[in-house]
Amino acid sequence: MDTTVLVVGAGPTGLTLACGLAQRGIGVRVIDAAAAPATSSRALSLQPRGAEVLARLDALRDLPERAIPARGTTLYAGDNRPLEIPIWAPGKKGQRPTMLTPQTFIEQELRERLAEHGVKVEWGHRLLSFEPNAASVTAAVESGGGQESVRADWLAGCDGGHSIVRKLTGVGFPGNPVLEKVLLADVRADWPMTRTGSVMVSRGHQEFVGMPLPGDIWRLFVRLDEDREDAEATAREVLRDLVCPLIGVPEDSVKSIVWTSIFRIQERLVDHYRFGRVFLAGDAAHLHSPTGGQGMNTGMGDAENLAWKLAQVISGRAADGLLDTYELERRPVAEGVLRFTTSGTRVLAANTRWTRALRTVAAPLLFVPLVRTALWRAASGLTVSYRGGPLGAGRVGRFAGKPGPGRSPIAGDRVPDIACVGEDGRRTTLHQGVMGGAWALLTSDKAAADRLLPVARELLGPDVVPVWPAAEGLTDAILVRPDAHVGWRGEPDEAALKGWLTEVVQAR
Numbered sequence: 001m002d003t004t005v006l007v008v009g010a011g012p013t014g015l016t017l018a019c020g021l022a023q024r025g026i027g028v029r030v031i032d033a034a035a036a037p038a039t040s041s042r043a044l045s046l047q048p049r050g051a052e053v054l055a056r057l058d059a060l061r062d063l064p065e066r067a068i069p070a071r072g073t074t075l076y077a078g079d080n081r082p083l084e085i086p087i088w089a090p091g092k093k094g095q096r097p098t099m100l101t102p103q104t105f106i107e108q109e110l111r112e113r114l115a116e117h118g119v120k121v122e123w124g125h126r127l128l129s130f131e132p133n134a135a136s137v138t139a140a141v142e143s144g145g146g147q148e149s150v151r152a153d154w155l156a157g158c159d160g161g162h163s164i165v166r167k168l169t170g171v172g173f174p175g176n177p178v179l180e181k182v183l184l185a186d187v188r189a190d191w192p193m194t195r196t197g198s199v200m201v202s203r204g205h206q207e208f209v210g211m212p213l214p215g216d217i218w219r220l221f222v223r224l225d226e227d228r229e230d231a232e233a234t235a236r237e238v239l240r241d242l243v244c245p246l247i248g249v250p251e252d253s254v255k256s257i258v259w260t261s262i263f264r265i266q267e268r269l270v271d272h273y274r275f276g277r278v279f280l281a282g283d284a285a286h287l288h289s290p291t292g293g294q295g296m297n298t299g300m301g302d303a304e305n306l307a308w309k310l311a312q313v314i315s316g317r318a319a320d321g322l323l324d325t326y327e328l329e330r331r332p333v334a335e336g337v338l339r340f341t342t343s344g345t346r347v348l349a350a351n352t353r354w355t356r357a358l359r360t361v362a363a364p365l366l367f368v369p370l371v372r373t374a375l376w377r378a379a380s381g382l383t384v385s386y387r388g389g390p391l392g393a394g395r396v397g398r399f400a401g402k403p404g405p406g407r408s409p410i411a412g413d414r415v416p417d418i419a420c421v422g423e424d425g426r427r428t429t430l431h432q433g434v435m436g437g438a439w440a441l442l443t444s445d446k447a448a449a450d451r452l453l454p455v456a457r458e459l460l461g462p463d464v465v466p467v468w469p470a471a472e473g474l475t476d477a478i479l480v481r482p483d484a485h486v487g488w489r490g491e492p493d494e495a496a497l498k499g500w501l502t503e504v505v506q507a508r
Contacts, residue, residue: 003029004314006139006152008165010034010121012043012103013282013299014158015110019057020307022117024437024463026314029150030114031125031141033159037111040259041102041186044211044219045070045293048096049381052417052484053300054106056435059113063106067099068212070197076246078203084194087376098379100197100213103296127164130155130278137277154310156279158303161268163284169275175268178289178342181224182265185235186258188217191247201246208243217258221290224262231260265289267338273327279306286334289341292379298337301381302330308437308482317461318505329389340378386485387412391504407476411486415442415478419470430467431484438463439487440480444472448492452477455494459501 005021007014010032021028046054046067054060072086088097111121128147130139137155141148157165166173193199195212202208209221220235220243228234235257244251268287273280282299306326312318377383386392392412409415417431420442433440439460443449449466456464456479477492479500488500 002151003027004152005029005154005156005310006031006137006150007156007158008032008127009157009159009163009282009284010037010107010111010123011158011160011282011299012106012110012296013284013303014156015107015114015121016053016057016300016303017156017158017281017307018119019059019110019114019117020304020437021311022114022119023057024307024311024315026311028119029122029152030119031122031127033124033126033164035124037107037121037123038104040261041104041213041217041219043103043290043293043296044100044213045297046099046101046106047293047297047379047381048098049384050297050300051096051099052431053297053304054109056304056431056482056484057110057113058435059109061109061112063101063109064099066105066214067101068195068214069097070100071097072197074194074197074199076193076199076201082194085372087197087372095376095380098293100211102213105214106296127159127168130165130168132276132278134276153314154277154279156281156306157284158281158299159284161283161287163280165278166270166280166284169278169280171275171280172271173268174271175266175287178265178267179223181227182263183220183222183224183228183231183234183238184259184261184263185220185222185231185238186213186217186260187220187235187239188215188255188258190216190253190255191218191249193247201243203246206242206246208238208246216255228262231262232257234262235260267342269331269334269338273331274323279323279326281306285331286338288334288338291341294337294341294379294381297381298334301333301384302326304483305330311437312460312505315461317459322505325390329386329391332389333384382414385409385413391487407489409486409489411489413486415480415484415486417484420467421470423466427470428467430469430480433465433467434480434482434484436463437482438465439482440464441466442469442474442478442480443492444469444474445492448477451494452492452497455498456501459498459506 004027007018007030010030018028018030071088075083088095125141125143128140128142130137137152139150141150157163159165199210211219213219222238239254240251266287270280270285273285281302309322309326313320313322387410389412393410417429420428420430422428441453441456441464453466476489478486479488481487490496
């Protein structure tokens with residue numbers, strides 16, 4: 001069977017990519033070696049940026065109602081009164097919370113959205129090999145029905161840390177260990193701890209971190225000081241000897257152990273994301289510590305970035321070189337995530353005299369509002385910017401646009417989800433304008449929009465939506481990419497916009 005894009009891996013990254021392509025009418029197949037969808041929670045933090053990606057796919061649905069909003073961290077130390085460190089508060093302008101929700105919930109919503117586009121995940125289909133050429137990729141796929149040959153125009157490896165696609169490319173995947181042994185356990189328990197965010201419990205050199213999940217479940221993170229193989233037996237021992245004594249509760253407060261895993265925390269990053277017609281995304285391209293809940297969200301960001309660029313090339317409205325900007329924009333994001341998560345893990349979890357002293361010194365800083373806000377923004381994903389990349393301001397020649405001094409966002413920056421008015425006169429938001437893979441043309445002047453819109457639609461296709469900001473003050477015109485980043489910004493000049501679209505998007 002032939003398809004335009006073959007997606008290998010049906011986790012959040014692969015499903016996000018498939019939805020982003022299918023909503024644009026692009027043929028896609030999604031295969032996964034697993035026999036059925038995963039039932040264990042795995043990742044559990046949906047950051048504000050990840051929620052925006054899902055919303056643009058119309059896959060966020062009721063996740064906010066089902067999730068637990070993370071409002072901060074609570075420190076339990078010895079017999080002292082718990083210290084609550086708020087990070088997010090309802091109604092705080094410009095902030096939405098990190099949502100604590102099992103990865104399985106997110107995958108379910110994405111699968112349902114993908115099915116609405118007429119695409120279903122093909123479970124039990126294992127990629128064996130692939131052969132690329134200048135025009136296509138031919139993949140050998142094994143399933144219960146035997147082996148088949150799949151010809152695709154493009155192939156995307158979204159198949160996790162043990163990616164077969166990455167291994168078949170032969171690309172380097174260098175990295176370093178961060179922590180040697182960590183126990184993860186999802187435990188259904190009745191414990192007297194706040195469920196408004198993460199908790200850190202410590203007494204002396206004994207400590208663990210807990211995260212609440214829907215259904216009276218706690219995710220536990222416990223550093224192990226020796227090699228263990230049996231994850232469930234280790235979890236029972238840790239609960240009996242460490243967790244329950246630290247909390248001061250009996251063993252029978254644990255109703256059940258839902259899931260366990262022992263793993264090494266590593267930081268790894270591939271040398272390249274693109275190999276002709278083959279791409280890597282998500283954990284197939286980068287691995288890092290779960291600290292800060294970045295992994296799933298970074299992979300979804302990879303997928304959204306790749307989806308709109310593939311769509312432009314497949315539709316014939318952009319040159320192949322646009323796809324090179326995928327790696328050039330997303331790899332620096334992964335580098336930043338690795339730095340953030342690795343340093344955070346070593347400070348929070350390493351059991352050395354230096355890190356214990358650093359935690360003692362750093363703890364009071366968490367009560368400083370500016371420090372808390374900076375940490376929240378770093379984890380949220382909302383500060384991601386491509387302004388230094390190949391499509392950013394200063395990198396795209398004379399057609400980059402010339403916003404006035406001090407004006408932002410500029411080319412490459414994320415655009416906040418501001419209140420707008422749509423073409424039909426109804427109230428909307430900017431991000432709703434780019435739902436479904438559309439571009440948004442943001443202007444305050446309807447006459448300017450009437451001049452610019454035909455230019456944008458001529459070169460980008462019909463999916464360019466005009467929107468007007470509800471608040472006054474915008475004098476520039478802004479062309480917003482489908483991933484809610486500024487493509488072009490400048491005076492409402494048709495020649496400048498056409499120059500950017502022709503030189504930067506179509507000819508790149």
